[in-house]
Amino acid sequence: MLLLAGLVAPARAAATAAPTHRFEIGSDDFLLDGEPFEIRCGEVHAPRVPREYWRHRLQLVKAMGLNTVCAYLFWNLHEPRPGEFNWSGQADAAEFCRIAQEEGLWVILRPGPYACAEWEMGGLPWWLLKHDDIALRSRDPRFIAAARDYLQEVGRVLGPLQVTQGGPILMVQVENEYGFYGRDPAYMGELRQALLDAGFDVPLFACNPKEHLKDGYRADLFPVVNFGTDPNGGFKALREILPRGPLMCGEFYPGWFDTWGAPHHTGDTTRYLKDLDTMLDLGASFSIYMVHGGTTFGFWTGADRPFKPDTSSYDYDAPISEAGWVTPKFDQTRTLISAYLAPGEKLPAPPPRNPVMTIAPQRATQVAALFANLPEPVRDDRPRTMELYDQAGGCILYRTQLPAGPAATLRAKAINDVGQVFINGERIGFTDRRSRNYRVELPARTTPVTLDILVEAMGRVNFGVEVHDRKGIHGPVTLTADAERATPVELRSWEIFRLPFDASMLGALKFQPAAATTPAKAQGPAMWSATVKLEQAADCFLDVRPWGKGMVWVNGHNLGRYWNIGPQQTMYVPGPWLKQGDNEILILDLLGPENPVVAALDQPILDELRPTLDFARGRRREVKLRSDFGSPAVTGGFAPGSDLQEVRFAAAASGRFFCLEALDAQDGKPFAAVAELALLDASGRPLGLEGCTIAYVDSEERERMDGTAENAIDGQSANLWHTEWGAAQPGYPHRLILDFGQVRTISGFRYTPRQGAADVTGRIKNYRVYVADDLVRE
Ligand code: GLA
Numbered sequence: 001m002l003l004l005a006g007l008v009a010p011a012r013a014a015a016t017a018a019p020t021h022r023f024e025i026g027s028d029d030f031l032l033d034g035e036p037f038e039i040r041c042g043e044v045h046a047p048r049v050p051r052e053y054w055r056h057r058l059q060l061v062k063a064m065g066l067n068t069v070c071a072y073l074f075w076n077l078h079e080p081r082p083g084e085f086n087w088s089g090q091a092d093a094a095e096f097c098r099i100a101q102e103e104g105l106w107v108i109l110r111p112g113p114y115a116c117a118e119w120e121m122g123g124l125p126w127w128l129l130k131h132d133d134i135a136l137r138s139r140d141p142r143f144i145a146a147a148r149d150y151l152q153e154v155g156r157v158l159g160p161l162q163v164t165q166g167g168p169i170l171m172v173q174v175e176n177e178y179g180f181y182g183r184d185p186a187y188m189g190e191l192r193q194a195l196l197d198a199g200f201d202v203p204l205f206a207c208n209p210k211e212h213l214k215d216g217y218r219a220d221l222f223p224v225v226n227f228g229t230d231p232n233g234g235f236k237a238l239r240e241i242l243p244r245g246p247l248m249c250g251e252f253y254p255g256w257f258d259t260w261g262a263p264h265h266t267g268d269t270t271r272y273l274k275d276l277d278t279m280l281d282l283g284a285s286f287s288i289y290m291v292h293g294g295t296t297f298g299f300w301t302g303a304d305r306p307f308k309p310d311t312s313s314y315d316y317d318a319p320i321s322e323a324g325w326v327t328p329k330f331d332q333t334r335t336l337i338s339a340y341l342a343p344g345e346k347l348p349a350p351p352p353r354n355p356v357m358t359i360a361p362q363r364a365t366q367v368a369a370l371f372a373n374l375p376e377p378v379r380d381d382r383p384r385t386m387e388l389y390d391q392a393g394g395c396i397l398y399r400t401q402l403p404a405g406p407a408a409t410l411r412a413k414a415i416n417d418v419g420q421v422f423i424n425g426e427r428i429g430f431t432d433r434r435s436r437n438y439r440v441e442l443p444a445r446t447t448p449v450t451l452d453i454l455v456e457a458m459g460r461v462n463f464g465v466e467v468h469d470r471k472g473i474h475g476p477v478t479l480t481a482d483a484e485r486a487t488p489v490e491l492r493s494w495e496i497f498r499l500p501f502d503a504s505m506l507g508a509l510k511f512q513p514a515a516a517t518t519p520a521k522a523q524g525p526a527m528w529s530a531t532v533k534l535e536q537a538a539d540c541f542l543d544v545r546p547w548g549k550g551m552v553w554v555n556g557h558n559l560g561r562y563w564n565i566g567p568q569q570t571m572y573v574p575g576p577w578l579k580q581g582d583n584e585i586l587i588l589d590l591l592g593p594e595n596p597v598v599a600a601l602d603q604p605i606l607d608e609l610r611p612t613l614d615f616a617r618g619r620r621r622e623v624k625l626r627s628d629f630g631s632p633a634v635t636g637g638f639a640p641g642s643d644l645q646e647v648r649f650a651a652a653a654s655g656r657f658f659c660l661e662a663l664d665a666q667d668g669k670p671f672a673a674v675a676e677l678a679l680l681d682a683s684g685r686p687l688g689l690e691g692c693t694i695a696y697v698d699s700e701e702r703e704r705m706d707g708t709a710e711n712a713i714d715g716q717s718a719n720l721w722h723t724e725w726g727a728a729q730p731g732y733p734h735r736l737i738l739d740f741g742q743v744r745t746i747s748g749f750r751y752t753p754r755q756g757a758a759d760v761t762g763r764i765k766n767y768r769v770y771v772a773d774d775l776v777r778e
Contacts, residue, residue: 018101018166025203025222030246030285032170038283039170039248040337041068041108042291045117046096047077048314049294050574051089053324054096056351057292058103060320063350064330065337068170069100070108070287072115073158074123075150077300080392082127082146085153090297097161101168107161108287110173111154113147113191114467118257118302118310120393121460122176122467129387129470136467137178139187148194155198162202171203173250174221179212180715181464188216207250209717210237211644217241224250226289228718229271229755231278249279251289253718254329255317259308261434261614262706264567264607265719266317269329271756273336280340288333292320295572298558299393299551302462303469305714306693307417307433309458311568312560313606322572322604323539326350354575357538359600364530364587366511367523367596370397370454370499371425373509377495383477385416385470386457389498394505395590396472397497398453404445408481411439411488414474415455418549420525420590422452427524432616436693442479451491453477454525456549456590458561464715465688501551501588514596521548521592528587530598537578540600541570545608548591555583564591565614569605591615609703623696624777625737629659632768633746640666640763642755644676648748652682653771657695658746659737663766672734673722673762674712676752679738682745695739695776699723699730709736717752722762737775746771 022033029036042061049057061069077091087094097107114137115123125146128134134142161167174191192204205222208215210233213223223242227234227249235247254272256265279286293316303309315322319330330350338347374397378389383398402423410421412431419431421440429440431453442451457471478488499505511529514520542552544562552559557577562568585598633653638645658679662672679687694709700721701707707722723734753763 020166021163023163023170023202025245027244028246039068039106039108039285039287040066041070041285041287042066043070043251043287043289044292045072045294046093047074047090047300048296049292050576051092052576053354053574055099055103056354057320057324058100058105059348059351060324060326060330061291062103062105063348064291064319064334065341065347066105066288066291068106068108068287070110071096072117072119072123073109073111073154074115074117074119074300075112076120076123076125078153079125079150083149087157094157094161097158097168105168106163106170107168108171108173109158109169110176111151111158111195112176113150115176116462118304118314119296119462120300120302121469122302122462124467126387126392126460129468137175137181137187139184139190144190147191148197151191151194152198155195155200159199162200164201169202171205171222172200174204174206177208177212177226178206179208179215179217183215185216185218188218188221192218192221210234213237213241224248226251228253229275231275231282231284235282235284246285247282248285248287250287252276252279252286253289254319255290256718257314257316258311258567258606259304259706260311260563261565261609261611262308262567262702262708263609263704265706268756269332272329273332276333277336280337288319290314290316290318292324293318293322295322295560297560299459301459301561303417303459304710305461305464305466306710307461307466308708308710308714309417312562312571313568313604315604315606323354323356323541325353355538356602357536357540357600358602359532359534359540359598361597361599362530362532364528364585364596364598365514366529367514368509368511368527368529369523370525370527373527374497375499375505375508377497380494380496381492382475383473383494383496385474386472387470389496391498391500393457393459393471394500394502395454395456396499398455398473399495399497400451400491400493402445402449402451402479402491404447406481407444408442408479409439410442410451410477410479412473412475412477414438415453416469416471416474417458418456420454422454423449425450425452425524430615435616435620437616454590503556506553506586520596521594523592525590526592528589528593528596530585530587532583532585532598534578534580534583537580538575540573540575540602541604542573543570543599543601545569546595546597547587547593548589550588550590552588553586554578564610566609567607569608570601572604573600611703620694620697625696626775626777629770629775630772633771635768637766638666638751638753638764642753644750644752646680646748646750647769648680648684649746652745652747654743654745655772655775656740656743657737657770657772657775658740658749659735659770659775661768661770662732662734662764663768664732665761666763666765667759667761669761670729670731671723671725671761672732672764673707673720673754674736674751674764675717675720675754676715676750677712677736677738678750679744679746680748680750682747684747686750687744687746691741693739693741694736696735696737697721698735699728701725703727712736713738717755720754720762722754725761739776743773
């Protein structure tokens with residue numbers, strides 16, 4: 001259905017005031033200056049694209065056939081400290097919008113206050129966590145007050161760029177997928193009012209996945225639905241709350257994001273193109289999330305719940321690759337959209353690819369050992385989390401003295417996120433939040449020693465209640481001698497060293513020539529420095545395979561995190577951040593490199609897992625299962641197909657553990673899978689899964705796909721738990737056991753089967769469910 005979609009592009013900002021426009025929600029269509037308008041949109045995050053390339057990427061978006069770009073604002077980037085606002089450099093959102101307008105694109109703005117987006121804490125500022133009982137994303141007055149101040153500032157900076165004032169901004173989103181998190185329409189009302197008070201007079205809207213469209217719904221916020229596939233199903237659900245009006249998909253996923261240690265995600269292009277064609281044919285509006293993912297530079301990566309840290313590459317298998325390259329998916333999308341252009345509407349040619357280069361291997365010769373570069377400590381009787389020492393991110397070192405004594409187990413309530421334990425500077429062991437392993441065995445000590453716990457924060461969880469993600473040590477820290485009936489002794493009087501790796505800390509590091517004799521790995525946690533002389537400056541991909549785990553700075557630009565377990569093994573280096581002549585490359589390696597060599601490739605490596613290098617070998621904690629699980633809370637059979645299914649128990653059951661025991665599959669094959677599992681509380685309402693983790697799973701495919709069990713409880717049905725099918729194919733029964741961490745009363749559950757075509761493997765047929773206190777023992 002051809003409409004005036006593309007013909008009306010925002011007037012390029014001329015010297016004279018650009019014309020203003022009216023954008024409205026019509027009874028059937030979006031209306032631009034009264035004319036039906038179809039939004040063909042793609043998501044791009046300005047902070048994830050080198051500022052020097054914003055225009056290049058936006059020209060690609062236009063050339064692919066889109067007429068609008070959608071952009072989040074990340075509160076924590078724009079207000080790094082209360083009342084301190086940042087709208088410069090990568091944070092210059094107004095300039096990004098102006099360039100979009102100049103390139104003939106309208107803008108949809110998503111200012112938050114919460115965004116998600118695999119971004120640190122979902123965009124929320126860490127300093128809110130200084131209130132130890134704050135309830136984020138709620139009408140907690142402290143949250144609302146801070147959010148109102150921020151949105152007021154957003155209005156000051158971006159309000160003038162609304163179409164009503166000659167800019168490109170068509171409409172503004174309130175919050176983000178709030179229905180996944182809460183059901184309080186008044187909370188959404190507070191934010192809506194804050195945006196109105198901040199001067200936004202274009203339409204305000206809210207997005208949600210189809211399962212949560214009604215949660216927190218308000219009639220005065222235009223609803224859009226997010227989905228990765230099945231547009232008809234998504235729009236059918238939308239029509240339940242929006243009987244008339246334009247249909248819009250607020251997030252349509254061509255790929256997905258990656259997390260460290262799990263296989264690289266690529267989207268199903270055939271399905272993507274078919275669904276896009278369906279939406280174009282329907283005359284529906286859509287936004288491709290992400291059309292260009294880019295890179296999560298600096299400390300800004302988030303983590304999926306319960307704790308799956310995101311990679312710094314945010315390539316997302318998007319039509320426009322991380323480095324701004326046109327992909328086959330781009331060409332196919334351009335061709336598809338070309339069939340739906342309005343008469344006379346033409347697509348510009350895509351701009352050429354930016355030059356790429358390689359950098360020959362060169363040894364880093366200077367090193368600054370972390371323990372030799374510690375700042376003044378703060379002293380504290382008990383260790384507390386980073387935020388309470390006024391620290392945003394990076395690392396933090398906790399030090400105390402231990403008397404001589406027998407072998408013992410060191411424990412903490414939690415250590416977020418990766419802990420390294422040292423005795424007199426010698427690394428003894430690791431703690432690992434991914435598997436909730438917060439204990440290390442200490443050897444016997446014949447003399448008093450110095451105990452160090454170096455904790456690295458890997459980005460705050462960006463989804464679910466886990467966004468209340470305080471980093472560092474959650475005490476008490478205890479030592480329990482390995483003797484029978486030994487009682488834990490709490491360790492007190494600590495020195496705390498804050499290691500934020502900000503510009504002033506980097507500037508203070510004292511480098512030494514790296515002794516050729518000392519194996520690099522033996523240097524322990526250290527910053528390495530190399531000066532690389534370049535003939536030319538062009539895009540390239542730093543090869544971090546010889547390195548362990550840490551971060552990289554190029555000429556002062558923080559490229560983000562790397563980790564040798566993959567799947568990402570290179571880091572995108574934008575050409576404009578390099579220069580002819582000497583370039584300073586700093587590499588923080590918290591594990592120690594195999595070989596401190598700096599080199600760059602002219603191609604990215606985003607799909608190379610190296611599980612054997614994982615200090616925790618990615619293994620789950622060993623647990624023992626109760627020999628007999630007793631009588632099940634329910635036994636039954638699921639219906640075939642991909643629809644969500646709700647199962648109610650005859651009588652509610654209480655316990656700390658919930659076990660889904662799958663007995664066979666719809667297709668008779670040995671595989672089991674779950675896209676999403678939600679539990680129902682005693683009154684049949686969805687139970688928040690805060691603090692809920694995987695206690696046990698008999699099998700999960702972690703090599704050939706990201707089939708980790710956490711995918712079943714991360715709130716996203718676009719990923720899934722899937723039993724092994726690569727190296728092994730263990731058969732039924734399959735068990736997935738959740739640990740609530742406390743006793744909960746359950747009256748039923750909702751099972752979302754694996755999504756996608758009819759022939760996908762893993763859809764469960766018969767099952768038994770157990771709820772009890774002691775299904776699992778350590
Ligand atoms: C959700 C969020 C987005 C992003 C995607 C996954 O739908 O709204 O911000 O996190 O999931 O990439």
